[in-house]
Amino acid sequence: MKILIARMNHETNTFSPVATPLSAFGRNGPAYGEDAYRENKGMQTAMAAFIDAAEREGAQIVTPVSASANPSGPVHAAAYDAICNAIVEAARGCDAVMLDLHGAMVAENSDDGEGDLLERVRAMLPDAPIAVSLDLHANVTQKMIDNADVIVSFKTYPHVDMYESGAHAARLMFDRVHGRAQPAIAWAQPPLLTHTLRSTTAAGAMKRAVEAARAAEREGMLAVSVLSGFSLADIEAPCISVVVVGDGDREAAARAAERIARQIWDVRDEFFYRSAPLAESVAEGAALGRDGGKPVLLLDHGDNCMSGGTCDTMDVFEEALKQGLDGIVTGPLCDPQAVATLTAAGVGATVTLDVGNKLAGNAAKPRPPLTLTGVVSAVTDGEYVISGPTYTGQRAYMGRAAVLDTGSARVLVTERTHEPWDLGVFESVGIDPRGARFLILKSRMYCRPVFVPIAQGLVECDSRGVTSSDFGLFEFRKLKRPVYPLDVDASW
Incomplete structure (x- = not known):
């Protein structure tokens, strides 16, 4: 068999001003051919699982591209076309396809990045099996359902089962190839926008929904995925979905999807997150930090890198300084201008400069940069190399980085937006985060598996950036209404 295996990952926040050119997909753009293979082999990605499964089958493997970018604004049309064209052109003559996709990509020329790609691949290979791994936050569309034979998503958030989801999808595809199963897909999508902070699979309604999915798999469904959606995409339906792969019985799959989706809809208010006023959140963190000891985490989920945040909204840091907090470590803050100034000054220099609030990242109203003086x-x-559990072993790139020590705070500034998903973010610049009194991180979930174990407490802070949990800050123009919670009378 000749099998095409590729990766195209981007979660698009259509309200984000952070640009997404081709160069954003990797250190200096996507990896192609053998480089795409090497970038994934041995890693914890779905594409790595596809490679391993295909090699066990003795298949001829084609890896045209591996392209993954941090969440940001709409993907540039030229970038989207380049990645898709690489995949479609390589599909010619292949017997099967396995794609590691995010599921929430919006490009300048496509509101349904993955659906349009799958439609093109299906047109090229009308009879070949197509297996897809999706992120738990995918915005599923009918095009995606119509043009894939197998769809499996992550079942964890924070995501630690990317490889496992790929292995699951690959297993079902090869079961189809060898006649051991006949995958049949059905799906259901209630008109429900979920808050990302309510999509954690560790507790609450999302945990119960995933448990129902696992129960349906034990009862005979080949795969059941609950995809919370990514609501900060202004498209027709950035809503929660349930996708079921049945074995030859589409009607049974549809009943399972409907049952789990109804369970979700009946407790829809549990997918809604209400932010506390920022001053109250920081004060709560200050109270936790009075006894010293381990750091207190202040998570700035309103400017969350992995939801398309600018990483330069200074609200939480400013409020912390206003309330007299010290022993602060914060970052990574994305400000290429500040990095250039600090780099030119050199280690040991005393510098006064403006930091942050430069990329129109505040969804409420623009604010001036924060003037800081330090060494x-x-x-x-x-x-640095990620130690895990997310993306274990992969090399991470923050762009050039610099640290400004103001006395009350050590501020890590980088050229790129970057998720603090590893202690290496700070250790690579000589900071031991365990020694901080307060860690202000621009993160919702990915930091938690690593930073929660070293902390004495955690407070969620909404900075009113472009990843804020306040839907009222955003003007949805393409969203199909009514939809809950924007329309409390929405029905399904």
């Missing part, structure tokens, strides 16, 4: 304590290339 440059580190300048690095911003690279």
Whole structure:
């Protein structure tokens, strides 16, 4: 068999001003051919699982591209076309396809990035089996359902089962190839926008929905995925979905999807997150930190890198300084201008400069940069290797990085937006985060598996950035109404 295996990952926040050119997909753009293979082999990605499964089958493997970018604004049309064209052109003559996709990509020329790609691949290979792994936050569409034979999503958030979802999808595809199963897909999508902070699979309604999905798999469904959707995409339906792969019985799959989706809809208010006023959140963190000891995490989910945040909204840091907090470590803050200034000054120099609030990242109203004075304590290339559990072993790139020590705070500034999903974010610039009194991180969930174990407490802070949990800050123009919670009388 000749099998096409590729990766195209991007979660698009259509309200984000962060640009997404081709160069954003990797250190300097996507990896192609053998480089795409090497970038994934041995890693914890779905594409790595596809490669392993295909190699066990003795298949001829084609890996045209591996392209993954941090969440940001709509993907540039040229970038989207380049990645898709690489995949479609490589599909010619292949016997099967396995794609590692996010599921919530919006491009300048496509509101349904994955659906349009799958439609093109299906047109090229009308009879070949197509298996897809999706992120738990995928915005599923009818095009995606119509043009794939197998769809499996992550079942964890924070995501730690990317490889496992790929292995599951690959297993079902090869079961189809060898006649051991006949995958049949059905899906259901209630008109429900979920808050990302309510899509954690560790507790609450989302945990119960995933448990129902696992129960349906034990009862005979080949795969059941609950996809919370990504609501900060202004498309027709960035809503929660249930996708079921049955074995030859589409009607049974449809009943399972409907049952789980109804369970979700009946407790829809549990998918809604209400933010506390920022001053109250920071004060709560200050109270937790009075006894010293381990750091207190202040999570700035309103400017969350992995939801398309600018990483330069200074609201939480400013409020912390206003309330007299010290022993602060914060970052990574994305400000290429500040990095250039600090790098030019060099380690040991005393510098006064403006930091942050430069990329129109505040969804409420623009604010001026924060003027800071301090000593440059580190300048690095911003690279480190992730220790896990997310993306274990992969090399991470923050762009050039610098640290400004103001006395009350050590501020990590980088050229790129970057999720603090590893202690290496700070350790690579000479900061031991365990020694901080307060860690202000621009994160919702990905930081938690690593930073919660070293902390004495955690407070969620909504900075009113472009990833805020306040839907009222955003003007939806394409969204199909009515939809809950924007329309409390929405029905399904």
